[in-house]
Amino acid sequence: MARFQHTVTLAPVPRRWFESCVATLHDLAEDTDAEGARLRLPDGRPLPGLVLARGPHLRPGARYRPVNEESGEPEADQCVTVRAWDRRRETALEVVTVDGAPDHPARLDCALTLTSAERPREASLSVTLTPSDGKRDKHLGGTGRVHLDLDGWWRATGRGRHPSRAPLTGTLTHAYARVGVTVVPRPAPDGRWLVTVKIRAGGRSFARPLVPLAAALLGRRARRACAESLDRAAETWNAQVPALVHMDAERLRAELTDALLGARRAHTGKE
Template sequence: MTWRPASGRPRRTARFRHTVTLAPVPRRRLESCVVALHDLAEVTDTDQCLTVVSWDRRRETALEVVTLDGDPDRPARLVCALGLTSAERPREAWLSATLRPSGGKRAEYLGGTGRLHLDLGRWWQATGHGRHPSRAPLSGTLTHPLARVSVTVVPRPAPDGRWRVTVRARLSGRSVARPLLPLATAVLGRRARRACAEALDRAAAAWNTQVPELVRKDGERLGAELAEAFLGP
């Protein structure tokens, strides 16, 4: 996490960058898993918290889940939305979550919004050996009343066929926290950068342990395991 000087003064923006190497997932394998999950969702029972916004495997599937926290001291409402275009040939996926406290002390500082968008067309283009896309295939934002974090994820093909994935994050202060960010970064910047890098390394190690085994399974066996995981034996 570093500071970029501008006109002799530091910007109130902290930046982080880290690269990990991941086992690849073939495009056809991912698409077959998405179709299997979509088929499973059609026969799964749902509750009153879930709303089907759209359900068309050729065009768009979108769901919304609302969760209410009835804590009398800190009541809150969490709204999550998930979308996919399309299940038969996935092109884009997105996820958003909004937490809205409705009472309690300093409720305005307990909420926030997170958004994540994946352009699969750009992802497959970036992991190939042709022209790289001009925009990051995976991007997201986390917005809090006191801070905003923007993240981009860009894969590149490694010489051994794996993916070299670079994660970039930018943190900026908001409201009363804006002038305090340089001080916080000076004190905690190195520790925060190390913690983020270690977390990404652990996530990559888990991916490289589990994903290759899943990729090697045939479609019928993988579909059966997904069904058992979601619906029980």
């Protein structure tokens, strides 16, 4: 078993702002109208790059596809499906991408779940890679899962009683290896978050004894690379998040709308 631990300092995100952000995202989606396959933003402008391919807008079973910039036709190898859309209970989306490359054909399934939008308590993400190359399926496939206990996260960053379990956990499972990740925040004296990331990696099947060997040979270099990656991610977070959390709901909605239209402006060259 190989182990790694590193702590970074992050700018805090107020829970009230986060919940406002989630509500704004849902409002923007619900205020978007569907005219046949075409989607229009609340101000009437068409939403570029995405069409409604099946079902009523935002109802369970509704399916959306990105649009190919060159042909203007919906992409056949990627889709987003609404599995649940209930602000009081659960929002669930599934994203499927099929890669038909001759050398490594594969299917990637991603499922995102939020409970609930009115007062977010839990969020989870699962990813499954399923190669369709016969004998190599076992070697190239894998699954990943991330679970975030939002109630536990804000309890851990407060000054009261901390949760007994890590609020953010993840696993990555392959035929020959399994990686577990836990993320635990705690309040820093200056009000920021001290976030500790712990990683445990172990081999499976005949590769079980190889992970300790690899850790012994490459451990220092791997740990340094992981620490540097986390530090860079923290720098990006601290450079961008403080400005975002000072936005009110109206400004945030405008920024999200501009982001959705950004692809169109870049494609047409218009401002």
